[in-house]
Amino acid sequence: MAADQEQEQRRRLLDVASRFPLPSGCRFSYGTAGFRADGATMAPAVCRAGILAALRSVKLAGAAVGIVITASHNPIGDNGVKIADPDGGMMDQQWEPFADALANAPDPDALLQMVLQFVKDEGIPLGGHHTAQVLLGRDTRPTGEYLLDAALQGINAIVGAHAIDMGILTTPQLHWMVWSKNKGTKASESDYFTQLINSFRRMLELLPKDKGGYELAKKLIVDGANGIGGVKLEQMKAELSGLDIIVRNSGKEGEGILNHLCGADFVQKERVTPHGFGPEDVGVRCASLDGDADRLVYFQMSSSSDNKVDLVDGDKILSLFALFIREQLDVINNNGSQVDKSLPARLGIVQTAYANGASTQFLKGLGLEVVFTPTGVKYLHKKALEYDIGIYFEANGHGTVVFSEDFISQLESLSNDLSSQAANSQYHAAMRLMAATQLINQAVGDALSGLLLVEAILQYKRWSFQNWCELYSDLPSRQLKVKVVDRSSIVTTDAETKVSQPSSLQELIDKETANYTQGRCFVRPSGTEDVVRVYAEASTQVEADSLAKSVAHHVERLLG
Ligand SMILES: CC(=O)N[C@H]1[C@@H](OP(=O)(O)O)O[C@H](CO)[C@@H](O)[C@@H]1O
Ligand SMILES: [Mg+2]
DSSP states (O other): OOHHHHHHHHHHHHHHHSSSSOTTTTOOOOTTBBEEEGGGGHHHHHHHHHHHHHHHHHHHHTTTTEEEETTTOTTTTEEEEOOOOOSSSBBBGGGHHHHHHHHTOOHHHHHHHHHHHHHHHHTTOOTOOOOOEEEEEEEEEETTHHHHHHHHHHHHSTTEEEEEEEOOOOOHHHHHHHHHHHHHHSSSHHHHHHHHHHHHHHHHHOOOOOSSOOOSSSEEEEETTHHHHHHHHHHTTTTOOOOOEEEOSSSSSTTTOTTTTTTTHHHHHOOOOOOOGGGGGGTTOOEEETTTSOOEEEEEEOOSSOOBBBEEEEHHHHHHHHHHHHHHHHHHSOOOOOOOOOOOEEEEEEOOOOOOOOOOHHHHHTOOOEEEEOSSHHHHHHTTTTSSSEEETTTTSEEEEEEEEHHHHHHHHHHHHHHGGSSSHHHHHHOOOOOOOOOOOOOOOOOOHHHHHHHHHHHHHHHHHOHHTSSOOOOEEEEEOOOOGGGGGOOOETTTEEEESSHHHHHHHHHHTSSSOOOOOOOOOOSSSSSEEEEEEEESSHHHHHHHHHHHHHHHHHHH
């Protein structure tokens, strides 16, 4: 960097840091999904995330990096920030310690020294010919605009950095834009809509023609959590042929508060209808998104006498996707057809410890390879990339399908080879898989693209909601939160299924669990809230509740 440029760089960093001083007592940690806190306290962390995103882009030869300002399913007063890497996935975890240190730098001088040292250690070519490019998006939270400005100021503190505000978006839209931009394909919001609408239409065109059996009702009611997902779905729904979508909790003035008594997190945890649903909806297929539309669950009310729902969570969405993909691969590989072509593919299923035990058993029963990672999409996504086709979901509804480049190019060439025999079932299976690669958001879990893939597959399989729901029966489970003095004193291992510290805690968990039929229990510190989470499963709800409660007591007693 030339001397005058270096001078300017130092000046800008000192200047921006003094504009966003760290309030005393504030401590930020880049948790499961970035920094999160009360929105009013987030500006220093968001500004510094802006600096970091710009540095990351320069380090990666000017590839576009993303910043999303959201606190997902959390209450409306919270906000957060996370960084998307050039592949559209979460920021490489190797940079998280620096993200933490930078967010907590106590004063402008400390911040400047920290950045200069990091730039040197990482060999970031500041002032070279790669300038930073950062795409920004935010959700509908009231603190969003103010925090977006803080992020812009952080980005602009890096000499030559270029920030592009993509507007109010769902989290997965921004991830998709980053992914697309770096692939050199069209990356605007309208390109996103076009891709989803066209690939959904193609999926429907490829439905088997021999009609018969159950016909899926066109009506689908979607709970938008009063967030951005409902807004985008309203924009897109008129173009979705074959579906009659009604959006509730759409985020319109007067409809309710973001994530309050609604949304995917609420429905999945409480297993009751969200706000705005009533007896008239009994028997109608419904879906629920979270506040930034990266989570999706389905539900249906079976009776008008209470507000309980039959829930289809992330595990069952995963199972549906896995069945569909496996079926297409089987048709291509085993149908003894005229064309001697095969498509070898390693299919991997990735879950976390929160996956219902019945789902894991079901998937393994199908002969599928199931692996586990710690909680958080950053772990699941990375693991899924190790396969030709990786399908991952958290039970709460966050997940997607990723296809390796090699697999996609083999699929393309197979489709070309088969295209002369357009009537053959192998060709149709290959085309369905191809459409699925376009429909599903491969950058990150996306409730809107996931919803369309679900709808297409239900039509393909001629399944009702009930057929899907009855794929297997969930084991009763219970999740509890425990407040402790320092949640980081719990250290876990084996994809968070075991506590390694304090060791006495694991012994107590084992002892309790042994008292229950099909008992399973684990505890871990949350990465997004200041709590320890307890999860328990057993053969009855009473037992699951009791196991969770007794383990929560041990956590409280040991860690106060
Ligand atoms: C049990 C649970 O649902 N945990 C959620 C929650 O993380 P915690 O680290 O458990 O707070 O928020 C994450 C981000 O949205 C999500 O990835 C994860 O699945
Ligand atoms: Mg979310």
